[in-house]
Amino acid sequence: MPPGKQPTLRQRRLGAELRKLRDRAGLSTNQAASRLGVNQSRVSNIEAGRYAVGPDRVRAIARNYACADYSLIEALVGMTGGRTRGWWEEYRGLLPHGLLDLAEVEHHAAALRVAQALHIPGLLQTAQHARALFGDAVPPLLPHEIEHRQSFRIKRQAVLYGDAPLRYTAVIHEAALRMQVGGPTVAAEQLAHLAEMSQLDNVTVLVIPFGRGAFPGSGQGLDYASGPVAQLDTVQIDTEHGSEFIDAAAQLERYRTVLDRLEALALSAEKSRALIHQAAARA
Template identity: 65%
Template sequence: MSRENQQMPMRSVPTARQLRLGTELRRLRERAGLSSTEAGRLLGTNQTTISNIEASRLGVSAERLRALARNYSCADEALITALIDMAAQRKRGWWEEYREILPTGLLDLAELEHHAVALRTAYIAHIPGLLQTPEHAREIFRQAVPLLSPPDIEHRVSHRVKRQAILYRDKPTPYTAIVHEAALRMRFGGPDVARGQLQHILDMSEHDHIKVLAIPFDAGSFPSSGQSILYAVGPVPQLDTVQLDTEHGSELLDAPAQLESYRIVLDRMEAVALTERKSRDLIQSIIRALKGK
């Protein structure tokens, strides 16, 4: 085994970001029409090393990644630079403290949001997690099936609150949230919690980097009305990712055709949503109704 491979220990549980890097390297190899055996020979190694890199069991240095890009005839410098950044980021994120406590999908979501250049979300029956108050989030988790213990609920609430830090850092992540009126009218936790939640959304929507767009009931039909969508914009379009919440957990999509489909879906949802000002007016009217005025 080469000195470089000796310096990079094999991983037992790669993160979603590490898996994505391996996927992109496999795609580059396949576009070049090379087998893993041929790719190994060009790199001066073997098929097993290429397979381990693509499966994210083995890390890859910037020099080796550039050599792979040359061998695969990839001249997209922006993509190569983004892949090198992905490979170089070995520092443990804050979400790793939850590794033995929360489902892996929640950790993958936090990692995805943390590294995204911009985020677009669409929710029908729930308030987006990045805009939830602790009181609202706590009530959501109390309804989980199977029931969560009080400590488990608090772990999930604290994780959700820490995810929101990307909206407050020195260079906050641009964030667009499309929220249906149904979600805005849900009274999770009762009128007081609901009022506090809606006021928080109004306050957050005043930030320049946050756009909240409401779809009113009278907007009629629109695509993907039955699911929530998170579209995480990568440093280059090839590294965009879609995250979906399903009954069996979080699902990450990154195939080019899937990304294009969800870009279109979100564009169409924004087209039927109210403007930012009218969205705030709708939220204000719901708050007034909760106050009985």
């Protein structure tokens, strides 16, 4: 099977984790190739996510690398195969790759924790709120680009519903509740929707009020997706130039600590909902 031309984030992550196993085993790519009975370029392509591997191959790699963490091995096995043909694939070529990667991460996450200082998290936005945000993008988006991004954002929200909805915890600063995105009517509808979503069994919305003062982090959007094992967690950061994905162990620990502190600063879910209703009444 030839190497894939455009590996997804999930394929790249699988390759990166296999590379970590090789590094822990103290093996060069040549040594690993010899043990696996393949050439060096095959090992390099696998580790770059350009070559799809199956469950048996992953188990063989782990065995040859002397990995005894069976929970991790089986989690990696769950990541095997070619590109996941998820719903987001229909947007390939229409939207930046980072957005497709985010949808794929959310789809496979065991749970999701997010933090936003100035915006309502994307999975909790109404269509009109999202449209207003995209309408203010720099550089400006064309009308059809706004439509694609709006529909994509709404489709991402499906992970919060269904038979196995994603466990979702969102920490929002009160500033985000006071932003008049799209004008008073759109803002009021957004806050009503946020309060309604906060009552779902799998959704927790926590608000940090102005009175709490300083809070950790830079205020940029943060998504923390839990994997089947902690080593496979993923952090996504919003930046002006697009999404940045982080999976280094030290950084994962740092962002877990940031989220823990943010959640500790926030009001309880019940008091947060009351503050959302209060903001809606003033919108």
